[in-house]
Amino acid sequence: MSGITRRKALGVAAGGAAGLVAAGAAHAAVQQAEPPAHGAQGATAAPGSFDEVYKGRRIQGGRTHDGGHGGGHHGGHGAGYTVRIDGEELHVMRNADGTWISVINHYEPQATPKALARAAVTELQGAALVPLALG
């Protein structure tokens, strides 16, 4: 995947739906409204859920109802928020400032879990996530 494509994905993260159109990433078939992660309640409120096909892969995110940290040894650190790519859980974590990172993009915070899922899809280049079995 070229760097330009990756930059487009990051542009999507920063610019939301407008950036998506500008980048011409037409594969994202479903667009759902998503509350902004930054701003007054960015660091505390859990983001909304999403479910879309991005670059041919299904990405989903939403609040976990098993209490997050209690949900098995994988340890969801997203304060009770789970992200899946083609049904497989992506390990995500929320930073103190409300931004998000995943095990795929661990050193580059994204504004929302959806942006994080998209960045992971870009980075995966079609590869499957390995079920969380570490630690």
Next chain:
Amino acid sequence: MTVRKNQAQLTADEKRRFVNALLALKRNGQYDSFVTTHNAFIMSDTDNGDRVGHRSPSFLPWHRRFLIQFERALQSVDPSVALPYWDWTADRTTVSSLWAADFLGGTGRARDGQVMDGPFAAASGGWTVNVRVDGRTFLRRALGSGGRQLPTKAEVESVLAMPAYDAPPWNSSSDGFRNHLEGWRGVNLHNRVHVWVGGQMATGVSPNDPVFWLHHAFIDRLWSEWQRRHPDSPYLPAAGTPHVVDLRDTMRPWNDVTPADMLDHRPYYTYDTAA
């Protein structure tokens, strides 16, 4: 005595010995255990919970201890080997000798990010990525992708000038030297270099790329340089901080070493030039 040198100054023989020691640790399984340990910490260190290896004051002493352990493993294979450091403010392009085929190999190809040359390319047969977060078993990189730039010397200087080691709330939102060096805040030094390299280096299993050690050896050296400039600035916090490793608390996974034990690197190694 172990002397850590700038990777740009290594002789051909030193590079060969370093690479061969890495390949030997990979063969005997020790290498992958370091990757597993790192990923376990990176997944469990959280801003509001226990945090030891990352996003916390012990980021620096934890990685110092981790690198010492790794360096000793290398030396069990070849006692002449020391960890080199990569000064990415100086060797900041993809054509640096660091990325030549006789050392770490270069960037990944466009199609799948696969590193195609050097001793760690999949085709060499000696570097299968076993501890991984996705299905790909080959080493990947995307050096400088998207026009990203490595930190400059001026940016490093701005962080070295910060007098306080760390500050409450002792996590990724902190002010102070540690968090600016780690990169969650400000000009972003350490985190940005992981992202610049790309591939596994941008993930929780970043030690799969041998450049991990050279990057962290330089971060470690910057800590020493900061100490030299701020001799009256102590490690913080001193005591009694929930979820955080205080000066004399022991650090997991070793449980027998404290930040206080790691403040002076000289019992373990020295540098080729004054840090």
